[in-house]
Amino acid sequence: MAHQTLDIEAQALLQLRALQGEDFARAVEAVLACSGRVVVMGMGKSGHVGGKIAATLASTGTPAFFVHPAEASHGDLGMVVPGDVVLAISNSGESDELAAILPALRRLGVTVVAMTGRPESMLARHADIVLSNRVEKEACPLNLAPTASTTAQLALGDALAVALLDARGFREDDFARSHPGGALGRRLLTRVQDVMRQGDDVPKVFAATPFIDMMREMSIKGLGATAVVDEVGKLIGIYTDGDLRRSVERGHDLRTLTAGLAMHAMPRTIRAEALAVDAAGLMESARITTLLVTDVEGVLVGALNSNDLMRAKVI
Incomplete structure (x- = not known):
């Protein structure tokens, strides 16, 4: 039947x-x-x-x-x-x-x-x-x-x-506007600026910062990474938990390092007005878990990681 x-x-x-x-x-x-x-x-x-x-x-x-x-x-x-x-x-x-x-x-x-x-x-x-x-x-x-x-x-x-x-x-963005509470709405309406960490919550150090102080900044802010900026706040590099593991594996004398010597230069970044789902896509394609957010002049304005996107239910 x-x-x-x-x-x-x-x-x-x-x-x-x-x-x-x-x-x-x-x-x-x-x-x-x-x-x-x-x-x-x-x-x-x-x-x-x-x-x-x-x-x-x-x-x-x-x-x-x-x-x-x-x-x-x-x-x-x-x-x-x-x-x-x-x-x-x-x-x-x-x-x-x-x-x-x-x-x-x-x-x-x-x-x-x-x-x-x-x-x-x-x-x-x-x-x-x-x-x-x-x-x-x-x-x-x-x-x-x-x-x-x-x-x-x-x-x-x-x-x-x-x-x-x-x-x-x-189109999809029109659909999202009438479904703000749904998964598609979150994906197409949530911007990076809505979920990123800002102000004092963003870990950052200068190039001359001693390695131990850089580690302390990373531990306090809990992002799993820290930005390295110049005197006017422009981003020049990043150092992550993964970089720390690689430094130990290579036998580097961490006591002699500064943030500028240890950092990874020219890190991937995203703008605050970008869609959060685009940030998730960039993280996935680059196989990274942290993104730094800069303005049009390259000044650091925020940071986010995959956990931030998960809490916002973007991923």
Whole structure:
């Protein structure tokens, strides 16, 4: 039965593709020309699907929300204003609750797009544009419970949202702005300056600093590295925990070293305004765990390591 259900619904989607043509294009154009919002309506299972379609539209650049048709008859119709587009969903096209508010929608002058499985239905006759989600049969053995038809509605809603997304030139950074709490939002909205260490939290020494004092600065600041700067604060090098291990392995007399003699010159850096995800990519490609942050003149302004990026959930 599970296999049969999936086969019926898959076949319904394949047939749905052939039903979309000029009316689908007109629906996209109507939404693009809309000066208001897309108001999605539907009863029962169609209403549940409508809520998801409204959420998908809203998250992909098309302002949209769901209004329950029964509540619309008791005041919520005030949410619909001239300039909106109403997407009314009903498989039968004969929903009494939708029928009751169609005259009011007409008086408002909004564009009504019907999504229905019956092009000859009441809803289709009173709509400006009709999107067909007709299916041959439901996956339910009784051919009663909305199954294949709701899958078709959901897929058709996704097709509409994706077509609109593409037409608007909606990109990853746009998506991130509407998902600031999600992983993608953090990756595309978090800047280096939001997570880097600044001020006294940044370990730094001068080239003449004795090796033991450099080690003390690294231990106090806990970054696993220290920047080496000149008298005006410009970055000239870096010394890391890894450099310390290599110095010991090579048998260097650490007591005679200064920061300038021990440092690694011309370290990799990044700007404060860069995306934190770019800092993570630079660390990964260079196989390093610490990055120093400089301004346009090369002055040290911050530092961060992989732990900072992990705490910010960038990686």
